Amino acid sequence: xxxxxxxxxxxxxxxxxxxxxxxxxxxxxxxxxxxxxxxxxxxxxxxxxxxxxxxxxxxxxxxxxxxxxxxxxxxxxxxxxxxxxxxxxxxxxxxxxxxxxxxxxxxxxxxxxxxxxxxxxxxxxxxxxxxxxxxxxxxxxxxxxxxxxxxxxxxxxxxxxxxxxxxxxxxxxxxxxxxxxxxxxxxxxxxxxxxxxxxxxxxxxxxxxxxxxxxxxxxxxxxxxxxxxxxxxxxxxxxxxxxxxxxxxxxxxxxxxxxxxxxxxxxxxxxxxxxxxxxxxxxxxxxxxxxxxxxxxxxxxxxxxxxxxxxxxxxxxxxxxxxxxxxxxxxxxxxxxxxxxxxxxxxxxxxxxxxxxxxxxxxxxxxxxxxxxxxxxxxxxxxxxxxxxx
Numbered sequence: 001x002x003x004x005x006x007x008x009x010x011x012x013x014x015x016x017x018x019x020x021x022x023x024x025x026x027x028x029x030x031x032x033x034x035x036x037x038x039x040x041x042x043x044x045x046x047x048x049x050x051x052x053x054x055x056x057x058x059x060x061x062x063x064x065x066x067x068x069x070x071x072x073x074x075x076x077x078x079x080x081x082x083x084x085x086x087x088x089x090x091x092x093x094x095x096x097x098x099x100x101x102x103x104x105x106x107x108x109x110x111x112x113x114x115x116x117x118x119x120x121x122x123x124x125x126x127x128x129x130x131x132x133x134x135x136x137x138x139x140x141x142x143x144x145x146x147x148x149x150x151x152x153x154x155x156x157x158x159x160x161x162x163x164x165x166x167x168x169x170x171x172x173x174x175x176x177x178x179x180x181x182x183x184x185x186x187x188x189x190x191x192x193x194x195x196x197x198x199x200x201x202x203x204x205x206x207x208x209x210x211x212x213x214x215x216x217x218x219x220x221x222x223x224x225x226x227x228x229x230x231x232x233x234x235x236x237x238x239x240x241x242x243x244x245x246x247x248x249x250x251x252x253x254x255x256x257x258x259x260x261x262x263x264x265x266x267x268x269x270x271x272x273x274x275x276x277x278x279x280x281x282x283x284x285x286x287x288x289x290x291x292x293x294x295x296x297x298x299x300x301x302x303x304x305x306x307x308x309x310x311x312x313x314x315x316x317x318x319x320x321x322x323x324x325x326x327x328x329x330x331x332x333x334x335x336x337x338x339x340x341x342x343x344x345x346x347x348x349x350x351x352x353x354x355x356x357x358x359x360x361x362x363x364x365x366x367x368x369x370x371x372x373x374x375x376x377x378x379x380x381x382x383x384x385x386x387x388x389x390x
Contacts, residue, residue, distance in 0.1 A: 085232075098123055102145055159291060171195070279310040
């Protein structure tokens, strides 16, 4: 049996590079003509693989989707205009009024806002559980639970979820497991192999990797992705062909970027963990981290590019640190080639109440660091001066 190509090969070639242009042509057309009604209906029936109308499917988008599916070892992938567009469509496609979702206290603030929005307007319900306490998960499921929605590592404190255990819990209750794999990336963790039913991404982050595009993706079996495609067609969160081309181009260097970012993040986390100016460092690559052993089992290129650390003095001290950076940029988002620092309470988790942030393990004085591909020595020199004197 032919073995599956490695991540670098799949990133560059997907399922094979045909003769002709090495770069996928950008088809700047929102609609497509056909020589007959029969031929037009054949294209329409192809759904996301067809060339009928851009909201249904588009050849440049489909080329990118095929490469994403190949990296994930999946049957189908769909591209979206943002990560929130992707996760919203995944929920819209698999939930009805009165259905129930189990999610995490530690999940991304935008995801929590989506769950709250849907509960208020679409009559679904949800409960949150602790990412690090699998024994508590079963009690949250109900007869109408349809989805267990997790992310691993989580945003911003990089808590790790045992994805095989999460899949087992979901399937015991006849629910689907959806994994937001944004932090790990398609080459850094393979949730489908661990039992997940769908994987979602903010492709704005490591997949795009250059802070110059916004996109999202949903990946899984054809059966699980089909309702998501229907939701995408109804609501229309479609990226333009140029964005799809940029995403596909970026995928070719994804393993190289992720490997370098993860190595830098581990080196900086080790330095911060031993620094007396830092109260606590959150990173699954550290042996003392609660998720370290699980991360060693299920993450394939290191422990992710994102770490968080706490400084004494609460938010005023954290603000002072990020405003003293010279090389590290003070900005939201993550996964790019540049190292970024942010205060989660003012950016990614601004939607949460103080009580919700406490349940998510966030404390005052928390700084999230998305580590780029710069030289680690230069990054540490900037961190060192920003932290100030002992």
